[in-house]
Amino acid sequence: MGKRNNRRIRSGKLAAPSPPAGNILLDIYKRLFDYFGPQGWWPADDAFEVAVGAILTQNTAWRNVEKAIYNLKEEGLLNPPGLHGLSLEHLASLIRPSGFYNVKANRLKAFLDLLFNDYKGDLDIMFSEEASRLRERLLGVKGIGEETADSMLLYAGEVPIFVVDSYTKRILFMHKIISSASDYREVQQIFMKWLPHDPELFNEYHALIVKVGKDFCKKKPLCERCPLSYLFSVDK
DNA sequence: TGCCAGGCCGGGT
DNA sequence: ACCCGGCATGGC
Numbered sequence: 670m671g672k673r674n675n676r677r678i679r680s681g682k683l684a685a686p687s688p689p690a691g692n693i694l695l696d697i698y699k700r701l702f703d704y705f706g707p708q709g710w711w712p713a714d715d716a717f718e719v720a721v722g723a724i725l726t727q728n729t730a731w732r733n734v735e736k737a738i739y740n741l742k743e744e745g746l747l748n749p750p751g752l753h754g755l756s757l758e759h760l761a762s763l764i765r766p767s768g769f770y771n772v773k774a775n776r777l778k779a780f781l782d783l784l785f786n787d788y789k790g791d792l793d794i795m796f797s798e799e800a801s802r803l804r805e806r807l808l809g810v811k812g813i814g815e816e817t818a819d820s821m822l823l824y825a826g827e828v829p830i831f832v833v834d835s836y837t838k839r840i841l842f843m844h845k846i847i848s849s850a851s852d853y854r855e856v857q858q859i860f861m862k863w864l865p866h867d868p869e870l871f872n873e874y875h876a877l878i879v880k881v882g883k884d885f886c887k888k889k890p891l892c893e894r895c896p897l898s899y900l901f902s903v904d905k
Numbered sequence: 906t907g908c909c910a911g912g913c914c915g916g917g918t
Numbered sequence: 919a920c921c922c923g924g925c926a927t928g929g930c
Binding site for chain 2: 722754813
């Protein structure tokens, strides 16, 4: 995954009439991409692995998720029937390294229930459903919130929906592009209003935001060398 | 050595 | 409608 998309960013069409906000978001993207290059998200072999990883990585470092994914693969259980047939206790033990293993075992099971009850255990069938409706169905699963649902839609289903996470809000707030009160939907709408609805662009953009957040938003000295530091001197 | 990771839920104000 | 504690491992 991540290599099958070679689409170019669509020009024109849905592009915003380039007002300030649109320019800023596209400009930020270009700078991040120029600086970091392609991020190759989502690191997974197939759509199911993406969906599982999306739940396992909730408030958790990705390296810990990798260990859990490895355990599941090792047992040959990283597929819908494999996980579906697992006891809660066994599943929890396998995903232990990813933390919150009891809640996550329940969340994975809840997702699998939806997958098997409504889509015959087939992700292709699941993603053939109309996106906004599927989003609502996913949000109905206990343990799947907006970011997790959108991550599944974008990275597993290639639905052009922008994934917002804590880094996204933090960085946009730091640069005075949003207020601290902005909620998930609001931030998402900003991106989707001013950017072309291209899954590949959304894919790369979110990954780049996570990258710049990890690399530069930890400590103050790093912040000055951040590829987005230029934003501090533009406004007012 | 404490703090934090690619959140979300449920209960209390 | 917010706010907060709980959930847990592993790396810096």
